[in-house]
Amino acid sequence: MTSSSSRLIAIIRCGLLRARDAWLRFWFEPADPLPLGLIRILTGLMxxxxxxxxxxxxxxxxxxxxxxxxEAIEMLHEGNAMFSLLLYVPQEWMFAALAASILVSLLFTAGAFTRVTSVLAFLITTSWSQRVPVxxxxxxxxVGLLCLYLAIGPSEASLSWDSYRRHKKGLSTQLLPSARLALRLLQVHLCIIYLWAGFAxxxxxxxxxxxxxxxxxxxxxxxxxxxxxxxxxxxxxxLLAHITIVWEVFFCALIWNRTLRPLMLFIGVCIHLGIGAFLGMWTFGLIMIVPYLSFVSDKRLRAFITWPSSKRRALQTEESASTSE
Amino acid sequence: MSIFRKAGFLLLNLWIPFHVVAVFLAPSGMPPSSPLLVNAAELARPYNEALFLNHGYHYFAPDPGASTLVEWSIDRPGDIPLKGRFPDPQTSPRLLYHRYFMLAENVEAFSPEARPLILRGYAKHIADVHKADQVSLSFIRHYPASMVRIQAGGSLRDEDSYEMEPIGTWNFDAPPNRLPTSLTPVPVEHTSGRQFE
Incomplete structure (x- = not known):
């Protein structure tokens, strides 16, 4: 083997190893599950x-x-992979199904038995939506895609009854690879949504x-x-129409730039709050903002969440200092 | 790492690109689209449907146009017909209003085989609420007012911004509490709309 060919092999090998490392870092670098906990609470409430x-x-x-x-809905579901568990629920049991769904949804919001209730929340979203597709x-x-990624990721690891029972103390600081995976899937999906919304x-x-x-x-x-x-x-x-188009089409690229990220999120929040306030779609406007939490720095989120307790601690320290004086 | 964990991690790493590509392809088949993209979206369809991810994300696109309402009418012997529309602006909360709005907006996007059944369901619901035997339905297209119209003193509710398209009339002979399981809409002479038999 000539020295040039072995050098080429080494370069390719090095490139592949770097690509593998970048891939693993992107999808699996341990992350704070706090954003997932917040997203779970807001999705569960919605x-x-x-x-x-x-x-x-x-x-x-x-x-x-x-x-x-x-009959019409069964016709629509025929021959495709759509499903709704409600099609198996007799008419007289619909109120019971609704009550059970609300109970599961509340448990999911509170982060109780989250490994089970997150999967059930996804099935509930899918079943109720696909039963009335029109x-x-x-x-x-x-809500459907949020529930899916919350079922995949460790949404129980933060701000949940489950984590409180396990740790018996404040917020867990454990970083998890599965949290990164769920947050990345959410980020990528949001980029795809805006790209197609802009293209359309x-x-x-x-x-x-x-x-x-x-x-x-x-x-x-x-x-x-x-x-x-x-x-x-x-x-x-x-002007607003042109801004909307530019923002939607370029969101998928510019959101990864740390300098531009706050601006992209700010424009998005304004657009979605506008949809809520002026077009009467508060539910849609607010739920579109929820996945933005996956782009917010976990340190900032942690500082925001723990602000009341850290302020209380600072006050207590000040008080004890003044008493000792 | 055990061999099972290794295999699981490998499968996970294969699933990620598959999932991202499938999600990306879901809206790509929306017209106008190339046969290549239509076929690709079709390939990803079962996966996306099973996970409730088969959406177009075409919000207010390609062109925001007229909104669609459903107007219902119930003939009353010796009296003026009872009329109403959904969505009804009085419906509260707003999410429920929006659900009714979607019933009117989306029904034409569904398969022609299922559509008559769904429209019959609308008529049946109105008949049940008002304890009527016969209900007529029409689509109302409400076109958004142009900027020039508003500048000239017009309003969003100007009468000529509404356009009516009769759908049909359904007869429910039995009293509401004893409805037959199979309902056949009976075309009525004065209706110029589509008739379902």
Whole structure:
């Protein structure tokens, strides 16, 4: 073997080893499970709320021959991998199924028996959504994927009844590779969502002409706050439409830049709070912000969560110092 | 590391790229799309469907357009017909309003075989609520007002921004508490919309 070929092999080997290390670091470098704990609580609360709202009109939506007839839904599920456990629940047991689902969702929120309740929460989300597919929208999609990654990751390792029982002390500081995996899957999935949301808008003419955002504002059925005053300053909806497109399409690249990350998250929070406040979709607007926690530094989150107790400790130290004086 | 743990870790490392690619492909088949992407999305479909990840993420895209409402009408002998629409702005909480809104917005995106059954379900629900034997349904398209219209003093509720498309009429002969299991909508002469038989 010539020296040049052995050098080439060494370079390739070195490159492969570096790629392997980068891969392992990206997906498995031990991470703080605290963001997962927070995401679990917020997702669980949203799932519970969504289930309670179903309860207000349970018979109409889940009745065998009413708004979402069982026969039609079975027809939609036929020949594909969609499933809903509710299709096996007799009509007279629907209220019991709802009560059980809410109970599991509350246990999941509290982080009790989380290894089991996280999987059940995912099955509950899927089953209730796929039983009434026509009534679904973005909220159900996002709750579904959050529950999936929370079932994969150690969402019980922080801010949970399970971890409290295990450690009998404050927040666990243990770093876990599985926490990194779940957070990365969530981050990558969010990037894919925004990329396709941006691409889909680029298929439409009105997102290029800037008129699209006005059309959303001028949609009576969505509107909860009158924004038609924007007709007097037309450049504003045009500008907002262009910002939305640029932000959505480039989110998947710019979010990984530490300097730009706060700006990307800030724009996202503004957009989603705007969707909540002006288009009346608070549930969707808020649940879209929840996965952002996977991008927030765990140190900042920890400082935020422990702020009240650290402040109390500082006050106690000050008090004891002044007493001894 | 035991051999089982090693095998498990290897499988996990194979699953990650598979999962990411599958999730990425889910929306790629949405039209307009190349046959290559349509076929790729089709390949990933069973996996995405099983995990409830088969979504298009086409929020307000490609072009935000008219919203769709469902108007119902119940004929009353010797009286004006009883009419209503869903979503009803009075519905509260807002999430429940949005569920009804999606019933009106999404129904046309579902398979033509299931659609008549779903529309019959809408009519049946209205018939049950109002204890009626016969219900007519129509789609109402509500077009967003243009900027020029608003600048000229128009409003989002101007009458000409609504367009009606009759769907059909369903007859439920039995009293609400003793409905037959099989309901056949009976086309009524004055209806110009589609009729389901």
């Amino acid at each position: 799932l519970t709320y969504s289930l309670c709202v179903w309860g207000l009109d349970l018979q109409a939506f889940f009745g065998d021959d009413l708004l979402q007839p069982r 009534a679904n929208f973005g909220l159900d999609q996002i 808008k680029l298929k439409g003419e009105t997102w290029w002409t800037g008129e699209a955002l006005w059309r959303v504002i001028a949609n009576q059925e969505y509107q909860t706050a009158d924004l038609t005053w924007m007709a007097k300053i037309p450049w504003l909806p045009y």
